[in-house]
Structure formats: C-alpha cells, structure tokens
Amino acid sequence: MVREQYVRTTREEGVPEPAPDYLYKVGIYGWRKRCLYLFVLILLAILVINLALTIWIVRVMWFNMEGMGLMQVQPDGVRLEGESDFLYSLYAEEIHSREDSALLLDSTDKVFLHARNENGNVTGRVSVGPEQVQGDVQQLVVSSSSGKMLFQADGKEAVVGNNKLRITGPEGAMFQHSVQTPLIRGEMSKDLKLDAPTRSLSMDAPAGVQIKALSGALSLTSNRDVQLHSTEGLVVLDAEMVRMPNLELGTAGSGGATDLYEVCVCPNSGKLFLSPASVTSTCGTSQQC
Known part of the structure; x- marks a missing residue:
C-alpha cells in the first residue's frame, strides 16, 4: 500500500494546507493473488516432473552421443548390439550380423x-x-x-548343378516319374540296385544303354519277361561265357545247306555255341561242352 500526500499552498495566507489522502493499490491482491501463486506452484511442479521424467527416460533408454542404448546410429545404417525384440514389422534393405557372430x-x-x-x-x-x-x-x-x-x-524342373549327386539313405531314392541322367553309379563298396516292386523297369536312350559291372556280377531279375530290344541294331552279349541253365533243348533237324550253323546249348552249363549244320544235329559231337 502506498500513501501519497499532496500539499497545497494558498496565496493568501502562505501556510501549507494538508491535502486529502488518496489510496492507490499497486499489484494483485485477494483471490487473484492466491490463484496466481497456485498456478505458478503447479507450473513449477509440472516443470520438475517433466525434468525428472526426461532424466529417467534418458537413463532408462541409455541415450548417448552415438545413439540409444545398444542401438548405434552410423552413417551406413543402424547397429544393434545384443538381443533386440520387435513387436511389429521390420523393414530393412539389408540385415548383417557382426563379423564374429551369427545372425539369429x-x-x-x-x-x-x-x-x-x-x-x-x-x-x-x-x-x-x-x-x-x-x-x-x-x-x-x-x-x-x-x-x-x-x-x-x-x-517345371529341378536341376542339380554339382558334379555328383550322392544319396546316402539306407533305402536309396524313390522316384515316382521319369529320371533323366547320364550316369547312375553305386558306391565303391556297395551294390547298385534298380528296383520296381509292382511295375516294370524301363531304360531308354537314343544312342544306347550301357550297363557295366567292373568288379562284380550283374543280375537281372523279373517276375515276367526280360526283353532286350534294339530297333536299328544288334543286341550283343559280349562275355567270356554266356549261360542259360534253364533253356530247353531242341530236336535235331534235317537239311543239306552249306555254310549254315546251328546254335547249340550245353545241357550241363547252358553254354551257347555254334556248330556246323548237317543233316542231323552236330551239337552232341562237338567238343565245346
């Protein structure tokens, strides 16, 4: 509260005359003053709370000059150290692991x-x-x-580009449809078996089919007929001995043609050989058996 007095003089008597008192109130008083103090107090509390929350977030999230916690912002991207959890989708052009660890x-x-x-x-x-x-x-x-x-x-297809396809299963490989390959070879110490349990087994090639058993025997077993068919060439059985032990013997024929031979079969071994044809069979007189 400020009190100001104004003194007024009279020309007639020259004695000062006290002026009336006037009361001027400067500032905010009453309930306005209390509301202002309350507002300032609330604003100060909010400022302190925000400052505390900011410090807490910086401390919890590990903000630093390079990034945030285990995440470092680098010129070529973002680097994460340790384990990271993503709650939603992750979009990235490339994802790389560190040089000394795997990407999991x-x-x-x-x-x-x-x-x-x-x-x-x-x-x-x-x-x-x-x-x-x-x-x-x-x-x-x-x-x-x-x-x-x-x-x-x-x-349309599956291609194996390596030089060798190796199947190590004890039951081998099962193919439901055709197989096209230039070579089928078994392991050095194991047999190679081509088996069709309920259907027929067909091998076809435009330039020929070659079957080799370099150090063992070759066995063909069929419940029905075994057919070796060539459309434009010969079927050649090139071996030291070809045997057909269950082949039935034929009867001697008659004829006088020259330069003819008859196919003979040894009854004990099934060996096939040629013998000059005559009026009667010459298989029995031959020394091949």
Whole structure:
C-alpha cells in the first residue's frame, strides 16, 4: 500500500494546507493473488516432473552421443548390439550380423520373410515354423560361395548343378516319374540296385544303354519277361561265357545247306555255341561242352 500526500499552498495566507489522502493499490491482491501463486506452484511442479521424467527416460533408454542404448546410429545404417525384440514389422534393405557372430532370428511361433515388388505385392515368402519350413517363390537357386549353381528348382524342373549327386539313405531314392541322367553309379563298396516292386523297369536312350559291372556280377531279375530290344541294331552279349541253365533243348533237324550253323546249348552249363549244320544235329559231337 502506498500513501501519497499532496500539499497545497494558498496565496493568501502562505501556510501549507494538508491535502486529502488518496489510496492507490499497486499489484494483485485477494483471490487473484492466491490463484496466481497456485498456478505458478503447479507450473513449477509440472516443470520438475517433466525434468525428472526426461532424466529417467534418458537413463532408462541409455541415450548417448552415438545413439540409444545398444542401438548405434552410423552413417551406413543402424547397429544393434545384443538381443533386440520387435513387436511389429521390420523393414530393412539389408540385415548383417557382426563379423564374429551369427545372425539369429528367433520367434515363439513362426518367422516370416516376405519379398515385395514395386507395387507392394508379395512375390516370395519363406516361413519357418516349429514343424514345417515352407517357401513360395517362382525360382529357388542355391549357389556356392564361388557363385557356382548347386541346385535350381522352378515350376517345371529341378536341376542339380554339382558334379555328383550322392544319396546316402539306407533305402536309396524313390522316384515316382521319369529320371533323366547320364550316369547312375553305386558306391565303391556297395551294390547298385534298380528296383520296381509292382511295375516294370524301363531304360531308354537314343544312342544306347550301357550297363557295366567292373568288379562284380550283374543280375537281372523279373517276375515276367526280360526283353532286350534294339530297333536299328544288334543286341550283343559280349562275355567270356554266356549261360542259360534253364533253356530247353531242341530236336535235331534235317537239311543239306552249306555254310549254315546251328546254335547249340550245353545241357550241363547252358553254354551257347555254334556248330556246323548237317543233316542231323552236330551239337552232341562237338567238343565245346
């Protein structure tokens, strides 16, 4: 409260005359003053709370000059140290692991990898689940570190690009349809077996089929007929001895033609040999058996 007195003099008497007192109030008083103090107090409390929350967030999130906690912002991207959890989708052009550790993608349910085109449509997907790994792509290519194609598959065919395809299962390999290959070879210490339990087994090649047993025996077993057929050439059995032990013997024929031979079979071994034809059979007089 400020009190001001104004003194007024009279020309007639020259004695000062006290002026009336006037009261001027400067500032805010009453309930306005209390509301202002309350507002300032609330604002100060909010400022302190915000400062405390900011310090807490910086401390919890580990903000530093390089990034945030285990995440470092670098010129070529973002680097994460340790384990990181993503609650929603992750979009990245490339994901690399550190040089001294592997890259691990872990999920309690499934892991999905999607590839999209420029229109946002999914063109390829790979899902890894607890019981199944499934991939939907137009073409699957597996290459070596040198860039050589090892395996390629699409909707029409599957190609193995390596020099050798090795199947180590004890039951071998089962093919439901045709198989086209230039060579089928068994292991050095094991037999090679081609088996068709309920149907026929057919081997066809435009330039010929060659079957070799370099250090063992060759066995062909069939419940019905075994046919060796050549459309434009000969069927040659080139061996030191060809035996047919269950072949029935024929009867001697008659004829006087020269330069003719008859096929003879040894009754004890089934050996086949040629003998000059005569009026009667000469197989019995031959010394081949």
